[in-house]
Amino acid sequence: MLRHINNNNKIVNLYRTVVKRNYSNSSTTPSPNLLKQTLQNKIVSKQKEMKDLRQTHSNYKIGDITIGSLLGGMRGNSLMYWDGTTLSPTEGIKFKGLTIEQCQDKLPNAKDVFGNISNNNNGKFFLPESMLWLLITGEIPTREQTLSVINLLNNILRQQNGELPPVTETIMNKLPADMHPMTQLSIGITSLSSQSKFSSLYSQGKLGKSEYWSSTFDDSMKLIANLPLLAGKIYSRLHQKKTGPQPLGSINYEMDWAYNISSMLGMTKDSQNIKGLTPKQQSDFVELMRLYTGIHVDHEGGNVSAHSTHLVGSTLADPFLSYSSGINGLAGPLHGLAAQEVVRFLFNLQKKLEKQQQKSNDALGDTDAAITKEIWRLLSNQQVIPGYGHAVLRIFDPRFDAMLNFVKQRPKEFQNDKHVNLMQNLSQIVPDILIKHGKCKNPYPNVDAASGILFYHYGITELMFFTVIFGCSRAIGPLTQLIWDRILGLPIERPKSIDMTTLKSMTK
Numbered sequence: 001m002l003r004h005i006n007n008n009n010k011i012v013n014l015y016r017t018v019v020k021r022n023y024s025n026s027s028t029t030p031s032p033n034l035l036k037q038t039l040q041n042k043i044v045s046k047q048k049e050m051k052d053l054r055q056t057h058s059n060y061k062i063g064d065i066t067i068g069s070l071l072g073g074m075r076g077n078s079l080m081y082w083d084g085t086t087l088s089p090t091e092g093i094k095f096k097g098l099t100i101e102q103c104q105d106k107l108p109n110a111k112d113v114f115g116n117i118s119n120n121n122n123g124k125f126f127l128p129e130s131m132l133w134l135l136i137t138g139e140i141p142t143r144e145q146t147l148s149v150i151n152l153l154n155n156i157l158r159q160q161n162g163e164l165p166p167v168t169e170t171i172m173n174k175l176p177a178d179m180h181p182m183t184q185l186s187i188g189i190t191s192l193s194s195q196s197k198f199s200s201l202y203s204q205g206k207l208g209k210s211e212y213w214s215s216t217f218d219d220s221m222k223l224i225a226n227l228p229l230l231a232g233k234i235y236s237r238l239h240q241k242k243t244g245p246q247p248l249g250s251i252n253y254e255m256d257w258a259y260n261i262s263s264m265l266g267m268t269k270d271s272q273n274i275k276g277l278t279p280k281q282q283s284d285f286v287e288l289m290r291l292y293t294g295i296h297v298d299h300e301g302g303n304v305s306a307h308s309t310h311l312v313g314s315t316l317a318d319p320f321l322s323y324s325s326g327i328n329g330l331a332g333p334l335h336g337l338a339a340q341e342v343v344r345f346l347f348n349l350q351k352k353l354e355k356q357q358q359k360s361n362d363a364l365g366d367t368d369a370a371i372t373k374e375i376w377r378l379l380s381n382q383q384v385i386p387g388y389g390h391a392v393l394r395i396f397d398p399r400f401d402a403m404l405n406f407v408k409q410r411p412k413e414f415q416n417d418k419h420v421n422l423m424q425n426l427s428q429i430v431p432d433i434l435i436k437h438g439k440c441k442n443p444y445p446n447v448d449a450a451s452g453i454l455f456y457h458y459g460i461t462e463l464m465f466f467t468v469i470f471g472c473s474r475a476i477g478p479l480t481q482l483i484w485d486r487i488l489g490l491p492i493e494r495p496k497s498i499d500m501t502t503l504k505s506m507t508k
């Protein structure tokens with residue numbers, strides 16, 4: 001064990017040397033203020049665009065609202081302003097007009113930023129920091145600009161000595177260790193509100209409307225920077241009986257945000273490596289984290305986590321209070337919690353299949369027929385098949401494809417994982433059944449169908465934790481939009497509601 005740790009330390013030191021060398025290759029260390037300055041330069045022209053739209057085209061009709069849409073969760077009604085991403089039913093998510101593949105092609109990844117730090121072909125997925133730059137500025141960042149975002153987030157943590165603010169640390173330590181991780185995350189983010197620059201300045205009467213954005217920006221970056229610590233704190237509490245109260249890892253100021261999430265979960269070479277991953281698996285886990293947290297950042301504005309953040313933010317609640325509302329929405333099983341439900345479902349199904357095979361004494365059995373039977377049983381019990389269907393998408397979720405490609409690129413790693421194999425098998429069987437069932441508008445797998453079981457493969461076996469990782473990623477889109485909401489002076493959101501009597505009288 002000790003030798004293992006010593007070897008790991010050697011690798012870490014080597015890694016740090018390489019990273020340092022790559023940093024020092026750039027002529028200057030990119031300023032952590034670059035993102036805010038670049039944003040500031042865009043404000044006037046964007047405000048003018050918004051003013052022109054409001055003044056000239058306010059009466060332009062976008063669509064009709066029917067009783068069906070009102071009673072059907074407003075599906076299909078374009079009712080929100082959202083700038084970072086758009087969701088096409090047939091093409092999937094686009095980030096400032098770019099598909100996931102185009103983002104992988106154009107946005108700086110770990111290799112671009114740090115150089116060739118591993119010999120196992122990893123570092124290929126864009127960094128969430130590049131995505132943050134893209135969503136805020138609308139421009140594809142350079143390597144230096146991406147590094148400046150890494151510096152920005154790490155500087156915030158440096159000022160906190162790599163620890164959660166004391167109030168948050170105290171509150172988190174007092175929560176029951178078995179409280180659902182999403183509840184803990186929501187409380188943790190809410191507690192960070194005591195650090196809010198926006199609400200402090202506002203309550204002192206120091207903020208004019210044109211100044212809202214600046215402290216909203218600072219708070220949002222503080223929130224995003226603290227997420228690796230919060231996720232790590234919550235995860236460490238699930239293990240404290242074995243590992244004690246100390247953190248599972250530490251913030252590495254030379255590395256990126258997704259790397260630090262992985263470290264704080266104890267999954268990297270400069271952490272406790274609590275699941276005993278090999279160096280290749282550690283590197284793959286970080287790669288998975290970069291992929292996952294890169295593609296989950298946003299899904300246009302209408303999804304529940306983004307919409308809740310936007311709605312609460314429209315009251316001028318600070319970014320911490322606004323995003324903790326988004327987290328509460330993400331914690332529902334029809335939204336982000338489906339990741340947890342999918343894995344539970346896969347385990348139950350796998351157990352049933354194995355039992356059946358034992359009974360029939362048939363090594364292969366007719367697995368597809370057994371799966372089909374079980375799916376029909378669930379549907380006839382009026383249960384939803386977790387990980388399938390979508391409110392907007394009408395294709396295989398491209399994010400699901402991206403996760404599946406991760407598996408396909410590592411055939412040796414995954415070939416004996418029966419649950420990962422079952423997940424892939426299901427994606428071929430379930431759509432036809434859902435089409436025959438005839439109820440759901442989208443019979444294809446969504447992103448939650450694949451994500452949890454991949455984390456499970458690398459040792460994140462605590463099902464309830466998956467959505468916390470989703471919550472880290474999702475902060476980036478809605479908070480970016482919140483900053484722009486404040487720049488553009490969007491008002492408090494307050495739709496009109498209609499009662500049954502009025503609806504009935506309208507139809508007469």
Ligand SMILES: CC(=O)SCCNC(=O)CCNC(=O)[C@H](O)C(C)(C)COP(=O)(O)OP(=O)(O)OC[C@H]1O[C@@H](n2cnc3c(N)ncnc32)[C@H](O)[C@@H]1OP(=O)(O)O
Nearest residue numbers: 334335336338384385386387388389390391439440441446
């Ligand atoms: C990151 C994410 O949030 S992705 C989504 C994660 N959620 C899941 O995977 C949970 C399973 N899926 C679902 O419950 C749904 O497909 C949702 C919530 C994602 C979308 O809901 P909707 O937009 O209302 O879907 P849709 O219009 O197709 O629903 C029509 C009917 O089909 C049913 N249906 C939809 N998906 C499924 C499914 N996977 N299994 C069984 N029935 C389904 C709905 O419950 C609804 O039934 P009802 O008429 O009795 O109320």
Ligand SMILES: O=C([O-])CC(=O)C(=O)O
Nearest residue numbers: 298299302303304391392
């Ligand atoms: O778009 C939605 O409604 C749900 C979803 O996939 C997401 O938020 O990522």
